[in-house]
Each structure stands twice: as structure tokens, then as C-alpha cells.
Amino acid sequence: MWSLAVASPHPAAAFAFAAGHPLRHRPSAASDRDANSQRWRWERIRACSYGSSLRIRHLPGRLYGDVSKNNLTPVTVEQAEASAQLPKGDMWSVHKFGGTCMGTSQRIQNVADIILRDPSERKLVVVSAMSKVTDMMYNLVNKAQSRDDSYIAALDEVFEKHMAAAKDLLGGEDLARFLSQLHADVSNLKAMLRAICIAGHATESFSDFVVGHGELWSAQMLSFAIKKSGTPCSWMDTREVLVVNPTGSNQVDPDYIESEKRLEKWFARRPADTIIATGFIATTPEDIPTTLKRDGSDFSAAIIGSLVKAGQVTIWTDVDGVFSADPRKVSEAVILSTLSYQEAWEMSYFGANVLHPRTIIPVMKYNIPIVIRNMFDISAPGTMICQQPANESDDLEACVKAFATIDKLALVNVEGTGMAGVPGTASAIFGAVKDVGANVIMISQASSEHSVCFAVPEKEVAAVSAALHVRFREALSAGRLSKVEVIHNCSILAAVGLKMASTPGVSATLFDALAKANINVRAIAQGCSEYNITVVLKQEDCVRALRAAHSRFFLSKTTLAVGIIGPGLIGRTLLNQLKDQAAVLKENMNIDLRVMGITGSRNMVLSDTGIDLTQWKEQLKTEAEQADLNKFVHHLSENQLFPNRVLVDCTADTSVASHYYDWLKKGIHVITPNKKANSGPLDRYLKLRTLQRASYTHYFYEATVGAGLPIISTLRGLLETGDKILRIEGIFSGTLSYIFNNFEGTRTFSDVVSEAKEAGYTEPDPRDDLSGTDVARKVIILARESGLRLELSDIPVRSLVPEALRSCSTADEYMQKLPSFDQDWARELKDAEAAGEVLRYVGVVDVVNKEGQVELRRYKKDHPFAQLSGSDNIIAFTTSRYKEQPLIVRGPGAGAEVTAGGVFSDILRLASYLGAPS
Numbered sequence: 001m002w003s004l005a006v007a008s009p010h011p012a013a014a015f016a017f018a019a020g021h022p023l024r025h026r027p028s029a030a031s032d033r034d035a036n037s038q039r040w041r042w043e044r045i046r047a048c049s050y051g052s053s054l055r056i057r058h059l060p061g062r063l064y065g066d067v068s069k070n071n072l073t074p075v076t077v078e079q080a081e082a083s084a085q086l087p088k089g090d091m092w093s094v095h096k097f098g099g100t101c102m103g104t105s106q107r108i109q110n111v112a113d114i115i116l117r118d119p120s121e122r123k124l125v126v127v128s129a130m131s132k133v134t135d136m137m138y139n140l141v142n143k144a145q146s147r148d149d150s151y152i153a154a155l156d157e158v159f160e161k162h163m164a165a166a167k168d169l170l171g172g173e174d175l176a177r178f179l180s181q182l183h184a185d186v187s188n189l190k191a192m193l194r195a196i197c198i199a200g201h202a203t204e205s206f207s208d209f210v211v212g213h214g215e216l217w218s219a220q221m222l223s224f225a226i227k228k229s230g231t232p233c234s235w236m237d238t239r240e241v242l243v244v245n246p247t248g249s250n251q252v253d254p255d256y257i258e259s260e261k262r263l264e265k266w267f268a269r270r271p272a273d274t275i276i277a278t279g280f281i282a283t284t285p286e287d288i289p290t291t292l293k294r295d296g297s298d299f300s301a302a303i304i305g306s307l308v309k310a311g312q313v314t315i316w317t318d319v320d321g322v323f324s325a326d327p328r329k330v331s332e333a334v335i336l337s338t339l340s341y342q343e344a345w346e347m348s349y350f351g352a353n354v355l356h357p358r359t360i361i362p363v364m365k366y367n368i369p370i371v372i373r374n375m376f377d378i379s380a381p382g383t384m385i386c387q388q389p390a391n392e393s394d395d396l397e398a399c400v401k402a403f404a405t406i407d408k409l410a411l412v413n414v415e416g417t418g419m420a421g422v423p424g425t426a427s428a429i430f431g432a433v434k435d436v437g438a439n440v441i442m443i444s445q446a447s448s449e450h451s452v453c454f455a456v457p458e459k460e461v462a463a464v465s466a467a468l469h470v471r472f473r474e475a476l477s478a479g480r481l482s483k484v485e486v487i488h489n490c491s492i493l494a495a496v497g498l499k500m501a502s503t504p505g506v507s508a509t510l511f512d513a514l515a516k517a518n519i520n521v522r523a524i525a526q527g528c529s530e531y532n533i534t535v536v537l538k539q540e541d542c543v544r545a546l547r548a549a550h551s552r553f554f555l556s557k558t559t560l561a562v563g564i565i566g567p568g569l570i571g572r573t574l575l576n577q578l579k580d581q582a583a584v585l586k587e588n589m590n591i592d593l594r595v596m597g598i599t600g601s602r603n604m605v606l607s608d609t610g611i612d613l614t615q616w617k618e619q620l621k622t623e624a625e626q627a628d629l630n631k632f633v634h635h636l637s638e639n640q641l642f643p644n645r646v647l648v649d650c651t652a653d654t655s656v657a658s659h660y661y662d663w664l665k666k667g668i669h670v671i672t673p674n675k676k677a678n679s680g681p682l683d684r685y686l687k688l689r690t691l692q693r694a695s696y697t698h699y700f701y702e703a704t705v706g707a708g709l710p711i712i713s714t715l716r717g718l719l720e721t722g723d724k725i726l727r728i729e730g731i732f733s734g735t736l737s738y739i740f741n742n743f744e745g746t747r748t749f750s751d752v753v754s755e756a757k758e759a760g761y762t763e764p765d766p767r768d769d770l771s772g773t774d775v776a777r778k779v780i781i782l783a784r785e786s787g788l789r790l791e792l793s794d795i796p797v798r799s800l801v802p803e804a805l806r807s808c809s810t811a812d813e814y815m816q817k818l819p820s821f822d823q824d825w826a827r828e829l830k831d832a833e834a835a836g837e838v839l840r841y842v843g844v845v846d847v848v849n850k851e852g853q854v855e856l857r858r859y860k861k862d863h864p865f866a867q868l869s870g871s872d873n874i875i876a877f878t879t880s881r882y883k884e885q886p887l888i889v890r891g892p893g894a895g896a897e898v899t900a901g902g903v904f905s906d907i908l909r910l911a912s913y914l915g916a917p918s
């Protein structure tokens with residue numbers, strides 16, 4: 001019965017909607033032309049099917065598609081057209097063009113072309129005034145009312161604008177006729193405005209009469225433009241047919257019966273197959289000019305559509321259709337190919353610029369589809385608003401059609417024990433709200449009846465609060481009510497979808513997404529129709545909330561905004577790995593990692609959308625600003641575009657580590673190879689872990705022990721499954737492992753230390769390794785992870801830094817002086833070898849005795865600890881389950897690539913916790 005075009009500019013083949021399919025789209029005249037050529041080929045089309053509901057992302061052109069169950073069956077364009085049910089010959093095709101579409105003479109000509117291409121036999125086109133004209137007309141009235149003579153010049157401007165457009169568009173007799181009408185109208189208006197000026201007042205009907213001229217002129221111009229091509233065309237002054245009754249609060253009710261009678265009379269007098277009708281204007285039953293108020297032209301089109309029982313009403317505008325969320329806030333928002341009537345009006349109630357809900361009512365009665373299309377991109381398929389499309393998918397994702405937000409709200413909370421079980425409290429509250437004329441946007445009351453909260457526009461809240469204080473003065477002073485409280489700066493996020501009804505898990509998914517983005521929910525409402533879940537949150541969180549929810553339901557990419565602190569050896573290796581892997585993550589895992597900032601100790605670079613990882617080194621040299629950690633963190637956390645933020649600390653700095661608590665509190669995830677936080681003061685560590693366990697914010701530190709080796713995760717796995725850790729023993733230092741694996745008498749001890757430093761195994765200051773501090777920190781980390789409450793100072797450590805070198809002020813000085821101790825080391829090695837033993841530096845977590853040790857020990861040459869090479873770590877877990885034979889993890893435990901890899905895998909773990917496929 002109705003149809004809509006969706007075609008690619010170059011299709012070699014096209015896909016037809018199944019006959020009778022609710023999404024059948026009819027090719028437009030442009031695609032008819034295209035369809036005759038076989039040269040066309042498909043371009044990249046990314047369409048994902050949610051059952052029968054086609055969501056088209058970034059269509060380069062148009063397509064014909066059978067969207068039933070992912071099954072796109074190629075057919076030729078001719079077949080597609082043959083099987084498409086075009087509107088029946090006698091059915092009206094109604095179009096509406098808004099002010100922007102009618103903005104210039106060229107655009108009016110384009111509108112004419114679109115109309116002429118519509119193959120329907122009968123076409124009724126509703127138009128708005130040229131853009132800005134309605135405002136200009138209201139301005140005339142305002143000026144005249146306030147006795148400002150400049151209304152005369154302003155009227156001249158209106159005249160000039162229309163004359164210029166008409167001269168561009170028309171010629172000959174048509175132009176002369178239009179201009180003489182324009183002249184006559186303008187001189188009438190001049191007289192009327194003069195009268196208003198003298199009276200200093202305009203009644204509503206005077207004002208409506210003046211303002212409505214914009215539509216009269218645009219309709220006439222368009223009708224002449226169509227006639228120019230030889231197509232018979234009439235124009236309709238809708239004040240002759242559309243009868244409406246004012247209902248107060250700036251609304252009107254159409255009188256369908258009377259309007260239908262008048263329409264029949266109009267047709268009897270002026271039969272025509274193409275009619276251009278004025279939008280916005282109408283008449284009262286007493287024949288006084290009036291208007292349909294806000295969005296009036298859409299309403300005109302819907303009323304007329306229902307009067308003529310149109311096959312379809314097409315609303316032409318300047319956007320591609322209805323998006324799943326405001327595309328200015330959610331760049332991955334998709335155009336919805338269909339929306340049910342209910343969904344469309346839920347969306348409009350919730351701030352989405354779809355269609356005014358009243359526009360939907362007239363056409364809904366007759367199941368007339370409304371199609372929203374972009375006049376500036378007629379290849380875009382648009383959105384069809386119709387009855388609930390049949391056999392939609394039951395996927396959770398398909399249940400939520402779209403998200404809408406409303407800003408600038410305040411919550412009012414009326415609370416007190418005296419409300420419970422007292423009939424009439426709600427009536428008293430909302431009676432007071434009504435008395436000040438405020439509009440209530442959502443209401444929520446929990447079943448304890450202890451409080452009622454509701455949202456009103458911020459600009460109305462002062463009056464509401466004052467009225468409630470007056471109304472409940474007594475109850476407040478008697479203590480029956482404890483407070484009437486206002487919470488400012490709120491926004492609403494609403495998830496809309498007909499299929500949310502009776503589908504479990506939708507709200508859980510929504511709230512999970514919000515929780516993971518660390519967004520606090522102030523109030524919730526869901527009516528039992530279940531079409532809509534409304535969440536009230538802080539206005540500043542709203543865009544992030546919208547993005548977090550949208551990405552969860554629409555399976556768009558899990559986007560992680562990353563801040564890298566410390567682009568030293570590990571930091572820069574990680575940046576390299578991120579660069580190399582970014583495309584694969586995007587393509588295969590739907591993860592979009594954006595490095596929003598990199599800070600060293602002196603300089604930092606920040607970006608709003610993500611740093612180009614092939615350029616960051618140059619940028620840090622040339623475009624950097626002075627490092628400022630607060631500013632850096634603020635930049636990351638204030639970015640509204642990315643709901644999920646993570647700071648990756650690749651320093652060895654204690655002061656950086658001291659911020660983790662605050663960052664986690666702000667909802668910023670933290671990932672680090674830096675051991676300082678977990679091996680620092682016990683109370684701080686415990687505070688950090690407690691916070692992290694109680695929040696949805698993650699703190700991962702796998703690379704602090706054994707670099708990329710799965711040490712922490714293995715230990716966690718044992719503990720979480722109920723195993724009991726008895727002892728963890730191992731070689732935890734890559735540096736010391738390397739040194740003792742390679743110090744075999746052929747090279748001096750100091751040479752081997754230099755090699756380890758060169759290879760990137762050592763801490764920024766190698767004394768941290770040789771003093772045993774680094775190993776002690778790892779022992780502490782594992783001990784605390786196993787439940788022991790130890791401080792670093794509780795661990796006895798055998799330091800390998802000679803007494804005389806402990807006072808060296810720099811690492812370089814230490815390295816320079818180290819060779820003077822080579823003799824001592826040679827002796828120690830010789831002694832061990834004489835006994836058939838090797839030297840190994842080990843750490844022990846003795847969980848049974850609640851203690852830790854760090855020592856240089858000798859092992860027989862056949863001991864597993866003697867078999868290592870390179871920077872290998874080996875860690876043996878002795879547990880209740882692994883008692884006879886310990887569970888052993890072994891492999892390189894230091895070095896840039898493996899450490900950065902460990903950090904990277906923590907980042908991916910975070911992404912998967914946040915919803916990315918894993």
C-alpha cells in the first residue's frame with residue numbers, strides 16, 4: 001500500500017523487500033532512472049538486520065534490501081519494482097516540506113522536482129513559509145503593537161524576499177499574477193499593521209492572520225513552479241478547509257467532520273490531482289483565521305493525510321531520518337528504518353526532534369505511514385513511522401529502539417513519614433504544581449510512600465518549590481513532611497522501544513552500562529506499558545550516560561579513552577603495541593581505544609579525539625605543553641564523548657601512585673605495572689582495594705609481578721575457587737635472574753649488570769633491583785593478595801648493593817663504582833661452584849607462618865630454579881590442591897615487550913568487562 005526508496009547510486013543488483021513486507025520501500029523517480037543502467041555496482045553497504053528492522057549505518061548511496069532475517073537476496077531493480085506495491089492509483093500521496101526546504105527559489109524548484117518525480121496519481125503537498133518568514137511576520141506584529149514604525153521597513157523586506165524568489169523561479173504571466181497578488185496582500189497587511197499600531201494591540205486572530213501569509217505565498221509560488229512544467233496544479237488555502245477548536249495551553253483540536261465536509265466542497269469546486277496546500281494555518285468554526293501552533297505544518301500534513309486517507313505522508317526535512325540517538329552526541333547513532341507510532345511519540349516526548357506527538361495521532365487512526373526523509377539527500381532511505389512492524393527480532397538489542405535526553409531539569413522531592421497511607425497527598429502535591437502552571441515531566445514514588453519525586457523544567461522549579469512550601473506549610477511545621485527539596489541540574493535519559501515490554505533484562509542492561517560508566521542514577525520511572533525507561537541523572541553526566549547506554553544496546557564499539565602516564569621504556573613500547581593492534585581491535589573485537597593524552601614528567605600532549613600514535617613522539621617534542629597531572633586527569637575525565645576512561649601509569653613514581661584512590665573514586669579505571677601503590681603503606685593499599693571492590697571501577701596490575709606472566713591472575717584464580725595458598729616461592733626479578741643466569745665466571749659481575757640495564761630489565765634505578773627492594777615489593781604484593789597484612793619493612797631482605805655504594809646519589813654513579821666490587825662477587829660465585837651449586841635470588845611468601853623473605857640462596861644444579869635462562873622468572877605456588885607438586889609459572893619476567901604486553905592485556909580485560917566481546 002505504501003513504499004519508499006532505498007537504493008544505491010551504482011547498484012548492479014538490488015534487493016527487494018518481500019511482498020507485503022512492512023519495510024517495503026518504493027524506488028523514487030531518481031532511482032528509477034538509475035535502475036535502467038546495468039553499469040552500477042554495489043558500494044560498501046553496512047546494513048545490519050535486527051529481524052525485519054533494518055538499521056543502516058553510513059550508507060554511501062541507496063539500496064534495495066530484503067531485510068528479513070539477515071537474508072539479502074539479490075534481484076534486479078526491475079524485479080524489485082515489479083514486486084513493490086505502489087500506492088493504489090486513487091490514493092493520495094501527501095508530502096510536507098518545511099521552511100528550510102522552501103528556503104530559496106532554488107530549493108522551491110527542487111521541491112517541485114521531487115513532487116513531479118512522485119509517480120502517484122494524486123499528490124497533496126503541504127508547505128511551510130520560506131525559512132525565517134514566520135519569524136519575520138511575528139516581528140511585524142510585535143513592532144506594530146509596540147508602535148514601532150520600523151514595521152513598515154520590515155514589511156518591505158518581506159515583500160522584497162518573496163519578489164526576489166518569485167522572479168528567480170517564475171516568468172511571464174505566472175510571475176505577473178503572483179506579484180500582483182503579493183502586492184495586494186502586502187498593501188492589505190500594511191493597512192492592518194497600521195491599525196494594530198494605532199490600537200497598540202493585536203488580538204490573537206489578527207496576529208494569526210498576518211503571520212499566515214508566509215504559507216499563502218510559498219504555496220502559490222510552488223504551485224506556479226509545478227504548473228510551469230505542464231502539470232496541472234491547484235493551490236489550497238487551508239483556512240477554507242481545516243477547522244479547528246482552540247483547547248487552551250496553546251493547542252487546537254481539529255474538527256474532522258466539519259473539515260471533511262469543507263474539503264469535499266473544495267474538491268467539487270477545484271478538482272485537481274496535484275494540490276499545494278498551506279501548512280500551519282486553519283480556521284475556527286466561526287471562520288476566523290487561526291494557526292495550528294508549534295510544528296503546525298507537520299500537523300496540517302497529518303490531518304490532511306487522514307482526511308484524504310492518504311497512502312503515505314512524507315515529511316521532508318534536512319536530516320536523513322530518525323536516529324537511534326542525537327547524532328551530535330553519539331557519533332555511532334544509526335538511522336532507524338522503522339519506528340512504531342508509539343515509539344515515535346515516546347521519542348518526541350523525550351526531547352528527540354522526531355515529530356510532535358499530536359502529529360502522529362490523526363494518521364495512526366488509519367494506519368497511514370509517515371516517512372521522514374532528507375530533501376537534501378534523497379538517496380537516504382529515511383525513517384518510516386508505522387504500526388509495529390511484524391516479526392521483529394526478539395534480541396535484547398532490538399528491544400531498545402532509541403535513546404532520548406532532556407536537559408535543564410530539576411527534581412523535586414517531597415518527603416515525610418506523614419505521607420504513607422494518606423490519600424490525597426499526591427493530589428495536593430500535583431494540585432499545587434498545576435496552580436503554578438508547571439509541566440511535570442516524570443514522577444516516581446516508591447511503594448513505601450515515604451517520598452514522591454518528580455522532574456520539572458529548571459525554569460519552573462522555583463515557582464513549584466514555593467507553591468509546595470505554601471501548600472504544605474503546616475505539614476512541614478508539624479513534621480508530617482520532613483522536606484520539600486529541589487535538586488538542580490538534572491537531565492533525563494530515556495530508553496524507548498515497544499519491544500521492551502515483557503522482555504526481561506532490558507533495564508538490567510541499561511543500568512549495568514550506566515554503572516560501569518560510573519554514572520549515578522538519581523531517580524527512575526518506568527510505566528507499566530514498558531515502552532520507556534526513564535532515568536534521571538546529573539546533567540553533566542548525561543552525554544556520557546547516553547553514549548554508554550547506546551554503545552551497549554547498539555553493539556557499537558566499546559570505546560576506551562586512555563591516558564598514558566610515563567612514556568619511558570614500558571610506556572612507549574605500549575604505545576607502539578597499541579598503534580600496531582588498533583585496527584585489529586576495532587575490526588575483530590569492536591574495541592576502539594583512543595589515547596587522549598600522554599604525559600611525561602616534563603611535557604604532555606592532550607587530544608580531544610585521540611592522538612595519532614604514529615606521531616606522538618614528535619607531538620611530545622613540538623606541540624607539548626608543560627606537564628600537569630591534574631590538568632591531564634581532568635582532560636580525560638571531562639571528555640563527554642567517551643564514557644569509559646582509563647589511566648595507565650607506566651612510571652615507577654610513588655606520587656603518581658598516590659592518586660589512584662581519587663581516580664578510581666572519579667570512575668576512572670587504573671592499570672599499571674608500577675608496584676608502588678600495592679607495596680606502599682598497608683592502610684593505603686587496603687583502602688584502595690576496598691574502594692575498588694565496592695565500585696564498578698577497575699584496578700588492574702598484572703604486570704607488577706612477573707611482567708606479562710600470569711601471576712596475579714593465577715593467584716586470584718586459585719583463591720577465588722577456594723584453594724588455600726600455603727607458600728609462594730620464586731625468582732621474581734628479571735634483572736637478578738638475568739644476572740645470575742649469565743654470571744658464570746666469563747664476564748665480570750658489573751658487566752652483566754650493565755647488560756641487564758641495557759636490555760631494559762632493570763628498574764629506572766637499577767639499585768632497586770640489586771638492593772632486593774623490587775623483589776620485596778613483589779613479595780608484598782603477592783602476600784597481600786593472599787590475605788597477609790604485611791608492610792614492606794616486615795620483609796627481611798639481603799641487599800646486593802655493597803654498603804659503600806648505598807650512599808651514591810645517582811644510578812650512574814652507582815654503575816660507575818660497581819666494578820670495584822667485582823672481585824667479591826667472583827669469590828662468592830667460585831664458592832658456590834665448588835659445592836656444585838648456583839646462586840639464585842629468591843622471594844618467598846610463607847602464608848602459613850604469615851611472613852615473607854628475600855634472600856640470595858644456593859641451589860643444586862639440578863634444581864628447577866637452576867635451569868633458567870635470560871630474564872626468566874619462575875614462581876611456584878604450593879596450595880592445598882597443589883601440595884605434592886607446586887603449580888609453576890615460568891618465563892621471561894622483565895623486558896619492554898613482555899611487560900607492555902601484560903599492561904595491554906589488562907586494558908583488553910577492562911574492555912571486555914565493559915562489554916566488548918572477549
Ligand SMILES: NC(=O)c1ccc[n+]([C@@H]2O[C@H](COP(=O)([O-])OP(=O)(O)OC[C@H]3O[C@@H](n4cnc5c(N)ncnc54)[C@H](O)[C@@H]3O)[C@@H](O)[C@H]2O)c1
Pocket residue numbers: 565566567568569570571599600601602650651652653655656673674675703704707734760761762763764893894895896899
Ligand atoms: N622494565 C621492565 O621490565 C618492567 C617490568 C615490570 C614492571 N615495570 C614497571 O614499569 C614501570 C616503568 O618502567 P620503565 O622501565 O618503562 O621505566 P622508565 O624510566 O623507562 O619510564 C618511566 C617514565 O615515567 C616518567 N615519569 C616519572 N615520573 C613521572 C611523573 N610523575 N609523571 C609523569 N611521568 C613520569 C619518566 O620520565 C619516564 O619517562 C615501572 O614502574 C617498573 O617497575 C617494568
Ligand SMILES: N[C@@H](CCO)C(=O)O
Pocket residue numbers: 703704705706707732733734735736761762763769774893894895
Ligand atoms: N626490574 C624488574 C622489572 C619487572 O618488574 C625486574 O627486573 O624484574
Ligand code: NA
Pocket residue numbers: 702703704705706707708709710711712902
Ligand atoms: Na604478571
